[in-house]
Amino acid sequence: MAEAFDVDFGELNFSNIYCVNVQNDCLDISGAIVNGNFFKTENIKDKSISVGESSKVKINDLNIINSNVAIAVKDGSKANFSNIFLNDNNLDIVLFNKKQEFLKPSLSITNINELNEEKILQSKNTKLNIDNKNYLGNLDDNFINSVIY
Numbered sequence: 001m002a003e004a005f006d007v008d009f010g011e012l013n014f015s016n017i018y019c020v021n022v023q024n025d026c027l028d029i030s031g032a033i034v035n036g037n038f039f040k041t042e043n044i045k046d047k048s049i050s051v052g053e054s055s056k057v058k059i060n061d062l063n064i065i066n067s068n069v070a071i072a073v074k075d076g077s078k079a080n081f082s083n084i085f086l087n088d089n090n091l092d093i094v095l096f097n098k099k100q101e102f103l104k105p106s107l108s109i110t111n112i113n114e115l116n117e118e119k120i121l122q123s124k125n126t127k128l129n130i131d132n133k134n135y136l137g138n139l140d141d142n143f144i145n146s147v148i149y
Contacts, residue, residue, distance in 0.1 A: 006025075007029045012032065029052065032056075039063070052075045052098065059082075066089065068089070069090065069094050072094040093109075107128050124139065
């Protein structure tokens with residue numbers, strides 16, 4: 001099964017992505033530069049947004065409902081998200097390395113509707129900042145990989 005949108009080693013500027021009932025990822029980003037506004041998903045079986053392989057991503061206005069994983073940032077990527085509404089996801093935020101040859105990823109979030117820290121999986125040495133608060137990961141990448149894949 002394929003992703004709804006797959007951006008590999010390119011650039012994407014978007015306004016209004018809406019995915020519903022996707023069996024895999026809605027937006028899968030690898031080695032790319034992505035900037036966007038208005039990203040909404042409902043009923044995503046894998047990840048609503050997956051950012052990997054040293055991507056640089058900035059998205060404003062995300063509404064993610066009923067996904068297995070709302071946001072995954074991995075493998076040296078740097079992501080900035082603002083104005084986020086998360087509801088009824090199995091996991092809201094996953095920050096880790098899938099491929100050990102990459103540096104650790106970082107994620108910065110501003111203005112999130114509600115934060116359930118029990119729905120965050122964060123590996124050691126990753127950088128997570130949510131509404132000007134830094135979070136420290138304590139999980140091993142291998143553990144997170146076993147949960148996600």
